[in-house]
Amino acid sequence: MQRRKFLSVLGAGAAGAVAAPFVSTARAQDTIRWKMVTSWPKNFPGLGTGANDFAKRIGELSGGRMQVDVYGAGELVPALEVFDAVSSGTAQMGHSASYYWRGKVPAAQFFTAVPFGMNTTETNSWLYQGDGMKLWDELYAEHNLKPFAVGNTGTQMAGWFKKEISSLEDMQGLKIRLPGLAGEVMNRIGATAVNMPGSEIFTSMQTGVLDAADWVGPYNDLAFGLHQVADYYYTTAWNEPSAILEGTVNLDAWNSLPDDLKAVVAEAARSANLAMIDEFTYRNAEALKALVDEHGVQLKQLPDDVVKALAEASQAVLEEQTGNDPASKKIYDSYRQFQQFVKAYTDVGEFAYLKNREMVR
Numbered sequence: 001m002q003r004r005k006f007l008s009v010l011g012a013g014a015a016g017a018v019a020a021p022f023v024s025t026a027r028a029q030d031t032i033r034w035k036m037v038t039s040w041p042k043n044f045p046g047l048g049t050g051a052n053d054f055a056k057r058i059g060e061l062s063g064g065r066m067q068v069d070v071y072g073a074g075e076l077v078p079a080l081e082v083f084d085a086v087s088s089g090t091a092q093m094g095h096s097a098s099y100y101w102r103g104k105v106p107a108a109q110f111f112t113a114v115p116f117g118m119n120t121t122e123t124n125s126w127l128y129q130g131d132g133m134k135l136w137d138e139l140y141a142e143h144n145l146k147p148f149a150v151g152n153t154g155t156q157m158a159g160w161f162k163k164e165i166s167s168l169e170d171m172q173g174l175k176i177r178l179p180g181l182a183g184e185v186m187n188r189i190g191a192t193a194v195n196m197p198g199s200e201i202f203t204s205m206q207t208g209v210l211d212a213a214d215w216v217g218p219y220n221d222l223a224f225g226l227h228q229v230a231d232y233y234y235t236t237a238w239n240e241p242s243a244i245l246e247g248t249v250n251l252d253a254w255n256s257l258p259d260d261l262k263a264v265v266a267e268a269a270r271s272a273n274l275a276m277i278d279e280f281t282y283r284n285a286e287a288l289k290a291l292v293d294e295h296g297v298q299l300k301q302l303p304d305d306v307v308k309a310l311a312e313a314s315q316a317v318l319e320e321q322t323g324n325d326p327a328s329k330k331i332y333d334s335y336r337q338f339q340q341f342v343k344a345y346t347d348v349g350e351f352a353y354l355k356n357r358e359m360v361r
Contacts, residue, residue, distance in 0.1 A: 032066045034092035039079040039100065041199050042072025045223045046283065047245065050151040050276045051095035054247055057268035066261060068093060079197035086248045087144045094248040095150060099180030105143065107327035109180045110335055111136050113240035115314040118339050120154050120277060122346060123242040126338040135331050146254040148269035150247035151276030156240035158302055159214035160230035168305045177201055177213040181317055182239035188313035198224065205229040214239060218287035219280060227295050236302040238310050
């Protein structure tokens with residue numbers, strides 16, 4: 001009788017008599033469980049763990065309502081098929097780099113890196129304060145995708161070379177792993193650029209398939225042991241002054257989410273983006289010291305004539321790309337205008353300070 005009376009009071013909740021007991025949202029609703037496919041070896045430092053961090057943040061910020069299972073390259077789909085897998089709905093999410101899709105979406109390259117372009121701080125400002133994210137959304141919507149910036153490696157190195165580069169002549173015929181717009185630039189100056197997953201670089205260098213390779217920077221290069229297959233590490237930054245890692249969500253899956261979970265995914269992406277930048281700043285410094293002090297790696301700068309040739313070729317590649325593809329022109333016009341705008345401050349702020357710091361250290 002007492003139990004019937006208690007239940008009747010609960011039923012009168014609309015009258016305000018007694019509030020219903022709290023039930024955890026995570027238990028009251030079915031947990032949303034998604035798959036994330038990536039272009040990185042499972043748990044690979046920085047890149048693979050960055051995908052893991054993104055997934056973890058979604059779980060924590062959603063209070064367990066969303067759970068994301070992360071798959072390394074080759075576990076569900078090959079490294080360079082992430083875009084198609086997420087677009088088709090094979091997986092709900094992906095983590096990769098947009099310049100891998102240059103063959104199917106040429107304009108996507110601008111959302112990873114632009115040779116001689118903006119640094120990481122400037123790039124993030126374009127994405128979040130300028131039109132960058134808006135343009136990225138527009139481009140990817142045509143492929144049933146919702147993009148996010150989910151990490152950035154910061155300034156990348158020019159790469160590992162088996163032979164010393166003394167002049168532009170030494171670049172002729174060189175086979176180098178280098179994706180995106182920078183790869184096309186390399187082709188213009190007489191080298192041959194090859195696009196391949198990071199997991200294949202070491203063996204390709206070891207067996208002579210490659211003469212040189214760009215991967216990321218000291219942190220990831222040390223993890224792959226690239227110092228074991230090349231004697232010269234060229235630190236000249238030109239190809240990827242900033243390198244965005246992208247998170248993609250199948251647009252149908254995205255539209256099925258309630259607004260609060262959309263906000264969770266967006267905030268998880270934003271915080272994971274910053275977290276990776278922080279990590280790479282520290283880990284690159286740590287790994288560079290190990291490469292030089294423990295492994296005797298020789299740090300080199302590309303000769304001036306090579307840098308000049310790369311700059312001229314970069315301009316030609318960008319002009320051709322934007323002349324042949326309206327989407328590339330729209331995006332690069334925004335990127336270039338923002339770079340010119342923000343450069344006025346960067347030059348008198350960060351750049352001027354770094355020069356002064358170097359002078360007095």
